[in-house]
Structure formats: C-alpha cells, structure tokens
Amino acid sequence: MKQLLRNNLAQQQTSLNQLYSNISKQGVKESNKGFSQLSRRQILTRQRSHNQNQQGHSYKQLISLLLLGGCTMTMQSYFPAKNRLSSLAQAEQDNTTQQQLERVSSQVREEHLQLNSKVQVLFIYYDSRQALQREFMHDIEVKSIVEKLLKKYPNLSIVKLDVNDPSFAENNLNQEVINVVEYGNNKISNKKKPTIFLRADDRIVKFKANYLNKNYDQFNTAFQKESSFYIIKSVKDLAERLNQFNKSLNDTTIVYVHDPSKATTPTDGTSNVDTKQISFRLMRQETENPILQINDLELAQKLNMQPGKFYCYFKPSFINGYEQYIDKDINFCYLQAYEGICRDEFQINEEKVQSEEFSNHLKRYRGFQTEKFAIQNFDQYFTRTFTVEFVFNPNFSEFKRKFKTGTSQKPMIFIYSPAMYMSRYIGEFKQVLQNYTEVFDVYYTEDHNEAQQLFYTKEFPDIFPYVAIVDTKKKKGLKSSAGTLHELTLENNNFYFQKYREIIFFNDIQKNVNKLIDKFLDGEAHHYYQSQRMNQETRVKKICSANFEQQILKNPKIEQCIVEVFKHDCPSCAFNGKVFNVFSRKLEKHGYLNKLPLYRLSIDNKVPQLGNFGYSPIYMYVRKRGNEIVEIKTLDPPQRPEEFLKQIEEHSKLKGLTEKIKIKARDQIIKHIRLEDLDENFDIDFDTVEEPQPELQPTEQAQKA
Incomplete structure (x- = not known):
C-alpha cells in the first residue's frame, strides 16, 4: 500500500x-x-x-x-487556533454568566425601586418555614427557571427574599415593596406557594406563581402583557391577535391608536412620563393580554379608529348578545377586525391625569401604579362608550376580590352554569336581570373550578343553574365555644358575608330567579352556610351487583323492599334521590322502615333478577318468597309523591301509610338547601301539618252560606 x-x-x-x-x-x-x-x-x-x-x-x-x-x-x-477561539468563547460565556448572576440578589436595592420604565424586576417572596414553598423554590432551581429568564430577558433582575431570614427585616426596602402593593407578611407565610410581584413599566403587580413552574409556557405572554405591546401592521395582524387572545368569555383584547406627530406631555416632577404611558399602565389592569398598538393612521382610518383612543374587543358570545350566531359558520375575528363589532371605545381624560390630585395620589405608591391604584382610578380617568351590553360580568377575579374584601357597593348575584346550558337559559335570565341593573352587580362563570373556590355547586347536576346573592353589607359572625365573636372585621376574619340561595329549576328559571330576588329585597330570604359538600341524612342502603343476593335475595329478614336505580350526573336522579332520602326518614319515624327497607343501586350494575335498566331513575317495588323474587312493580318517582305513596300502600299492604306520611317535595329540598334539616330539632314531618286557613269575615261567611 x-x-x-x-x-x-x-x-x-x-x-x-x-x-x-x-x-x-x-x-x-x-x-x-x-x-x-x-x-x-x-x-x-x-x-x-x-x-x-x-x-x-x-x-x-x-x-x-x-x-x-x-x-x-x-x-x-x-488546532491551537481553534483552541484559542474556544477559550475566547468560554471566557465570553463566563462573563455573560457572571453578569446574569449579578442580576440576581437576595435583597431589594435602591435601583429596584427607582422610577424608570425600562427597569424590570421579579420579586419572589417566600417563607422557608413552609414546606410547600420550599419545595416550590427547589423546583425552580432544578428546572433552571431563573437562568432561563435571565438569558431570555436581558433587562430583567430577580430578587429572591426569604421573609424568615433575619437579614430580611434589616433592609427596609424589602418591606417597602410589600407596603407599596399593600400586601401583608402574614399572607406570604400562610400561602402554599411563594408570592411574586413584577415591576415593569413603572407598575408593581402581583404575578402568578405558577408562571415560574407549572405554567412556565405562559410566562412570556404574561410578562409581555405587563412590560410591552405588539405593533399591528394590517387587518390580518389584528384578526390573528384576536383569535390568539380572545379565548374565554372574560378575555379582552385592547388596541391603542398612536399618533406619531403628537408630542408627549410630562405630568409632574416625580415621574417623567406622558399621558400615553399613564393610560397604558391603567389599561393594562383591564386585560390579561398584551396591549396592541397601531402606528399607521391610514390603517386606523380603515378600521374606523381615531388616534389617542383605546379600543377594547370582547369575545362575541351569549352574554353580550351574539348567542344566535354562535353556531353559525362565521369568522368573528375577521368580522371584528373589519367591522368593529363587539368593541367599546375608551379615552383618557388628560386634564385629570395631569392634575395635582392624580400626582398626589400616585405619590402614595412611590410613583408606581399598582393593582389597587388602577382599580380605584380607572373609571374616573377614562370615558367609555358602552356600545356592548353584557347580561353578566364574566370577571370572576373581580367578584372573588369583592367577595373576600367586601368592597362591593351593591349586593352581588353570582351565577354558575356551563356554557352549553347557559346559552339556552340566557334569554330568561336577561328578562329578569335587566330590571335590576341599578340594584345588583351580576357575575357569571362557566368554569366549575372557579365556582367551587367559593361555593359548593355540585348539590345538583349542572343543568340546574347555581344562583346565589351575596350581601357584603351584612355580616354573619362566627361562633366559638365562648359564643359569637363581637368584633366583625376583615382583619380578624371573625365573620362571613350573608348569602342567599334558592333552587333554580331549569324548566322555570324566570319565575324562580324573580322569586329569589323578591325574597331578598323583602327581607324574607334565608341565609345559607354551605360552601362544601354536605351529605343528606338518609336511611337508604347502598347495594351493588356483588352483594345483591346477600343483602336482599338470601336475607331472611327481607320480604319486600323498594329499590332505586340511579345514574350519576342525572338531574332527575339527583332531585328524586333527595326526596327518597326524606321518605326513608319518614318511614323510620312512623315505624314502617323495618317492614319496607329501601335500597339504592347504580345503573352500572347488572342484576339479572331485576332485568335491564333502560333509563333512570327507576323505582321498583320488590316482593320475594324464600330466596326468589316473585313480584316486581314499577313505581312513579318520589317527585310525584301522591301517586308514589298510593302505589306503595297498594302493593305493600301497609295500612295507614298514606294517612301518616305526606311529602311536599320542593319544600323538603329547600329545607335541605338551607341546611335546616341538620338541626337536631328539625321535624321531618313539617310538611304534613295543614296550613291554617284564614278566618272568613262575616260578609264572606254570609256569602258562603
């Protein structure tokens, strides 16, 4: 070779x-x-x-x-040349890493709180004594979240503060951030996750902790919402952003039309900002999405927009008058972009923003705009056209804040119902609520996870709309072993606001909602306490296919019984099941339960002796002889109590049953909803007492004679 x-x-x-x-x-x-x-x-x-x-x-x-x-x-x-290049690259990388580390600190510094719209700081407050918070911080470290943020956002600094560290109290600036946003140290320690504040565009706002861990993929959108804006260059751009941002009922997309020829106007000596920047900061509070900006005045004219105004696009839905078009083949995003439908106009009041009153108010927060500042000032510093009418307010966060702090000036009506049902009920709700716009603030959510944060909504299936009235002006004091606590203040949490609720039947919504409102306004509504599941007392025994023979067929004590076949998430089953529970207690009270036991069986079970179950609920009277079933009769459901009781007496031969037992189904359910049936002195037979008839006047007696 x-x-x-x-x-x-x-x-x-x-x-x-x-x-x-x-x-x-x-x-x-x-x-x-x-x-x-x-x-x-x-x-x-x-x-x-x-x-x-x-x-x-x-x-x-x-x-x-x-x-x-x-x-x-x-x-x-x-190779030496290559090694020299590698060395230079490594040195540059080390230098970059060192610069990034300098942007991470464990103490708040003066530059973090100096007014400068370009400064961006993420304040992470946590309590090392709390195991869940320590675990959260450990997850951030393992996932290198801080390193990723520093690399992606060159202007961002991160401050990690342990409120349990002795050095925390030594630096007054650490507490200053909490004071500006009016947040308490106790809240930080009592939470399951760290408390995070974002300082950007001279605003300090609370930031969701999950953006640093579980929902890190959403961090960029949330960060851009607080720190910058997107430029819109065409109608297509606007339509695509509307499609991207307006996903849920509460989503809004805000567009600002900028006039490049208009000079900026400083406000005061404390912050070198113009009216546009102030209005931007106030408007950021009104949306969860980044603000869009149009610089091209020809495009703005094409979209029927004027310079210096904000245009708020809402998602067309059943809550703002577009229910008849939801199932149609319509591209609402392009329709909104071209025609400007379902949008409101907002314009800043420049005189008020540049006033000394605004400046003094801003100084209370060190010149920063906070969430509380924006909420207090937004309505008085903006004028709105109100071209879009809403039946409900879908902002659950706003309702939750008012519910917890009692800041609502009106009683609040809260409604939960999935969109698939509410889109059918909306007409009836609108007929009632349009008469009380000055009386109530009405809030709505379609999200069960949101609703269950404050209420227990699974008492009935979702087809029943959940409606409650919350009166923040009336407080219900908590009770201790020493009796009712006297000081009812938000600081000591010794109370809760009174809540009122009635069953809203899906087939008679307008009548039931009117009834609830009338009772509340007349002072006849009953406060209810339930915020979590409360099982109804019952004497009905649960059985399944595995123990059917043991419990019934081969049980020598059983000669006859009634079996209820139910299905989960069945509206009729839920209602009839509660009445059946009432019936079981009445049987026990009058001595019939041993002679006629009651059983409950899920429709998923296969019991050949009872045949196939084609629907639910099913109520069957079962008679047996020895170990064999000799008779099965289908009964009317308990929601028709007269027929139900009459058929049972006829089949069971239990004398006097219809005379001793009477059921008013709706009245019993209402008592259960109010939790009155939990009282140890509650009489299950309250509905058998005949209501006294009013005495006839002499003239009426004469006419009757």
Whole structure:
C-alpha cells in the first residue's frame, strides 16, 4: 500500500508543487504565516478552484499528502487556533454568566425601586418555614427557571427574599415593596406557594406563581402583557391577535391608536412620563393580554379608529348578545377586525391625569401604579362608550376580590352554569336581570373550578343553574365555644358575608330567579352556610351487583323492599334521590322502615333478577318468597309523591301509610338547601301539618252560606 502511495506521489509531485505555489500567491502575509492559518476547508476550496483552471488534483492526492505529514505544520497551527477561539468563547460565556448572576440578589436595592420604565424586576417572596414553598423554590432551581429568564430577558433582575431570614427585616426596602402593593407578611407565610410581584413599566403587580413552574409556557405572554405591546401592521395582524387572545368569555383584547406627530406631555416632577404611558399602565389592569398598538393612521382610518383612543374587543358570545350566531359558520375575528363589532371605545381624560390630585395620589405608591391604584382610578380617568351590553360580568377575579374584601357597593348575584346550558337559559335570565341593573352587580362563570373556590355547586347536576346573592353589607359572625365573636372585621376574619340561595329549576328559571330576588329585597330570604359538600341524612342502603343476593335475595329478614336505580350526573336522579332520602326518614319515624327497607343501586350494575335498566331513575317495588323474587312493580318517582305513596300502600299492604306520611317535595329540598334539616330539632314531618286557613269575615261567611 505504501509503495503504491509513493508511486502516486512521485507522478503528481510537480502538480502538487504548483498547487502550493498558487496558494501562496494569494498573499505574502498568508504565506509568511506558513500556511498555518489555512483550515482544511480552505485547502479543499482552493483545490476545487485549481481544478477549474485544468490544473486540478484529486481529493485522494490531497488526503495522501495529509497522511504523509505534508501538512503537519498546518494541522499543528490549526488546532491551537481553534483552541484559542474556544477559550475566547468560554471566557465570553463566563462573563455573560457572571453578569446574569449579578442580576440576581437576595435583597431589594435602591435601583429596584427607582422610577424608570425600562427597569424590570421579579420579586419572589417566600417563607422557608413552609414546606410547600420550599419545595416550590427547589423546583425552580432544578428546572433552571431563573437562568432561563435571565438569558431570555436581558433587562430583567430577580430578587429572591426569604421573609424568615433575619437579614430580611434589616433592609427596609424589602418591606417597602410589600407596603407599596399593600400586601401583608402574614399572607406570604400562610400561602402554599411563594408570592411574586413584577415591576415593569413603572407598575408593581402581583404575578402568578405558577408562571415560574407549572405554567412556565405562559410566562412570556404574561410578562409581555405587563412590560410591552405588539405593533399591528394590517387587518390580518389584528384578526390573528384576536383569535390568539380572545379565548374565554372574560378575555379582552385592547388596541391603542398612536399618533406619531403628537408630542408627549410630562405630568409632574416625580415621574417623567406622558399621558400615553399613564393610560397604558391603567389599561393594562383591564386585560390579561398584551396591549396592541397601531402606528399607521391610514390603517386606523380603515378600521374606523381615531388616534389617542383605546379600543377594547370582547369575545362575541351569549352574554353580550351574539348567542344566535354562535353556531353559525362565521369568522368573528375577521368580522371584528373589519367591522368593529363587539368593541367599546375608551379615552383618557388628560386634564385629570395631569392634575395635582392624580400626582398626589400616585405619590402614595412611590410613583408606581399598582393593582389597587388602577382599580380605584380607572373609571374616573377614562370615558367609555358602552356600545356592548353584557347580561353578566364574566370577571370572576373581580367578584372573588369583592367577595373576600367586601368592597362591593351593591349586593352581588353570582351565577354558575356551563356554557352549553347557559346559552339556552340566557334569554330568561336577561328578562329578569335587566330590571335590576341599578340594584345588583351580576357575575357569571362557566368554569366549575372557579365556582367551587367559593361555593359548593355540585348539590345538583349542572343543568340546574347555581344562583346565589351575596350581601357584603351584612355580616354573619362566627361562633366559638365562648359564643359569637363581637368584633366583625376583615382583619380578624371573625365573620362571613350573608348569602342567599334558592333552587333554580331549569324548566322555570324566570319565575324562580324573580322569586329569589323578591325574597331578598323583602327581607324574607334565608341565609345559607354551605360552601362544601354536605351529605343528606338518609336511611337508604347502598347495594351493588356483588352483594345483591346477600343483602336482599338470601336475607331472611327481607320480604319486600323498594329499590332505586340511579345514574350519576342525572338531574332527575339527583332531585328524586333527595326526596327518597326524606321518605326513608319518614318511614323510620312512623315505624314502617323495618317492614319496607329501601335500597339504592347504580345503573352500572347488572342484576339479572331485576332485568335491564333502560333509563333512570327507576323505582321498583320488590316482593320475594324464600330466596326468589316473585313480584316486581314499577313505581312513579318520589317527585310525584301522591301517586308514589298510593302505589306503595297498594302493593305493600301497609295500612295507614298514606294517612301518616305526606311529602311536599320542593319544600323538603329547600329545607335541605338551607341546611335546616341538620338541626337536631328539625321535624321531618313539617310538611304534613295543614296550613291554617284564614278566618272568613262575616260578609264572606254570609256569602258562603
């Protein structure tokens, strides 16, 4: 092999010498460096160039030269050069890492609280004594969240503060951030996750902790919402942003039309900002999405927009008058972009913003706009067109805040119902609520996870709309072993606001909602306490296919019984099941339960002795002889109590049953909803007492005679 290689080299020696001669002619400096700074790629490139001049040499020949050490000097000089580049890159990377680490601190510094719209700081407050908070901070470290944020956002600084660290109290600035946003140290320690505040665009707002962990993929949108805005360059851009941002009923997309020719106007000496910046900061509080901006006045004119105004686009839905179009093949995003439907106009009041009153109010917060500042000032500093009418307010966060702090000026009506049902009920609700717009603040959510944060909504299936009235002006004191606590204040949490609720039947919504409101306004509504599931007292036994024979068929004590077949999430089953529970207690009270036991069976069970279950609920009277069933009769459901009781008495031969037992189904359910049936003195037979008839006047007696 070596001999062949030598022969090949001898034949091509002249051509190779010519190749290197041509390479060296490219520059004396390059040649003087001994060919050492030419990379292998450069050598091959120039070989191909030489081939085009009919003096080419094969790739094999060049490889042969490299194998025999002809380019020893080249290889020796190439790798050191590469190493020098790697060293420079590593040094640059180390320098960048050091700069990033300098942006992370454990104490708030003065520059973190100086007014500068470009400064961005993430304040992470946590209590190392809380295990869940420690675990959260550990997850952040494992996932390198801080490093990712510092790399992605070059202007962002991060401050991690342990409120349990002795050095925390030594630095007054650590507490200053909490004071500005009016947040308490106790809240930080009592939470399951760290408390995070974002300082951006001279605003300090509370930031969701999950954005740093579970929902990190949503961090960028939330961060951009607080720190910057998107430029809209075409109608298509606007339509695509509407499609991206307006997903839920509470989503809004805000567009600002900027006039480049308009000069900025400073407000006061404390903050060198203009009216546009102030209005931007106030408006950021009204949306969960980044604000959009249009700089092209021709595009603004095409979209029927005017400079200096904000345009708020809402999602067209059943709560703002578009229910008849929801199932149609309509691209609402482009329709909104072109026609401007379902949008309101907002304009800042420049005189008020530049007033001394606004400046003094802002100084209370060190010149920063906070969530509380925006809530207090938004309505008085903006004028709105109100071209979009809402049946409900879908802002659950606002309702939750008022529910907890009692800041609502009106009683609040809260409604929960999935969108698939509410889209059918909306007409009836609208008929009632339009008469009380000045009396109540009405809030709605379609999200069960939101509703269950404050209420227990699973008492009935979702087809029953959940409606409650909350009166923040009336407080219900908590009770302790020493009796009712006297000081009812938000600070000591010794109370809760009174709540009122009635069952809203899905087939008679308008009548039931009117009834609830009338009772509340007349002072006849009953406060209810339930915020979590409360099982109804019952004497009905649960059975399944596995124990049916043991419990009923082979049980010598059972001669006859009633079996209820139910299905989960069945509205009729839920209602009838509660009445059936009442019936069981009445049987026990009047001594019939041992003679006629009651059982409850899920429709998922297969019991051949009872046949197939084609629907639910089913109520069956079962008679047996020995270990065999000899008679099965289907009964009317308990919601028709007269027929139900009459059929039972006829089949069971229990004398006097219809005389002793009477059921008013709705009245019993209402008592249960109010939790009155939990009272130890509650009389289950309250509905058997005949209501006294009013005495007839003498004239009426004469007429009757």
